Amino acid sequence: MVWLRRTTHYLFIVVVAVNSTLLTINAGDYIFYTDWAWTSFVVFSISQSTMLVVGAIYYMLFTGVPGTATYYATIMTIYTWVAKGAWFALGYPYDFVLVPVWIPSAMLLDLTYWATRRNKHAAIIIGGTLVGLSLPIFNMINLLLVRDPLEMAFKYPRPTVPPYMTPIEPQVGKFYNSPVALGSGAGAVLSVPIAALGAKLNTWTYRWMAA
Numbered sequence: 536m537v538w539l540r541r542t543t544h545y546l547f548i549v550v551v552a553v554n555s556t557l558l559t560i561n562a563g564d565y566i567f568y569t570d571w572a573w574t575s576f577v578v579f580s581i582s583q584s585t586m587l588v589v590g591a592i593y594y595m596l597f598t599g600v601p602g603t604a605t606y607y608a609t610i611m612t613i614y615t616w617v618a619k620g621a622w623f624a625l626g627y628p629y630d631f632v633l634v635p636v637w638i639p640s641a642m643l644l645d646l647t648y649w650a651t652r653r654n655k656h657a658a659i660i661i662g663g664t665l666v667g668l669s670l671p672i673f674n675m676i677n678l679l680l681v682r683d684p685l686e687m688a689f690k691y692p693r694p695t696v697p698p699y700m701t702p703i704e705p706q707v708g709k710f711y712n713s714p715v716a717l718g719s720g721a722g723a724v725l726s727v728p729i730a731a732l733g734a735k736l737n738t739w740t741y742r743w744m745a746a
Contacts, residue, residue: 548594548603552610555590576678580671580718583635585729587611588666591641592658593733601649608641630681636673640666655734663730667722675715 591604612634619632644662651657 544594544598545606548598548607549610551590551594552607553614555586555607556611556614576671576675576714577717577721580674580714580722581725583637583674584640584667584670584722584726587637587640587670588644588663588726588730589733589736591644591666591733592662592730593737595645595648595658596655596734596737599653601645601653604641604644604648605638608637611637633677633681636670636677639673640670643669659730659734660727663727664723666730667724667726668719671715671718671722 587608591607594607595601595603597603615632615634619634622632623629643665644658647662647665648654648658651661
């Protein structure tokens with residue numbers, strides 16, 4: 536019955552990764568809009584890095600297999616690309632939805648777990664820090680490839696966006712002196728305790744299964 540248990544584990548990862556994607560892209564609105572990421576990049580970075588690390592480390596420790604975190608991030612990416620395609624099919628421009636870059640950060644988490652010979656504490660401290668540091672960098676590169684995020688924001692307004700998420704011109708030099716640095720710093724600090732929470736949830740799961 537080992538194969539059945541392993542299959543169940545991986546199917547469970549797929550289900551939770553899809554739900555995790557819904558949670559992480561719902562941080563500001565229904566989907567990850569380009570304008571929101573651009574004008575609120577620090578908030579975006581923190582939400583994305585913490586949501587990724589808690590699910591990725593949970594299932595990586597749950598299976599004990601380095602590579603599970605990347606598998607988890609890949610499912611999230613595919614699911615968001617499906618949502619992007621759905622909006623595009625409805626007549627919205629290709630740049631209307633920008634897919635976050637989760638996979639490279641998840642790979643760093645996997646590499647940490649593998650290089651430290653499956654050391655849980657190293658994965659939490661080192662892996663969590665690397666996820667928080669790297670995710671804003673990869674996503675800013677992703678955003679720089681967008682044609683004009685503010686044009687997309689004002690040309691295609693969403694009535695469902697709350698007032699505090701209304702697209703505004705970035706006030707460079709006043710608040711966001713360096714959104715990548717602020718996002719990386721805050722993400723690196725917060726991703727470690729969130730990774731520890733994911734590891735603790737894994738322990739609770741095993742206790743529940745053994746009960």
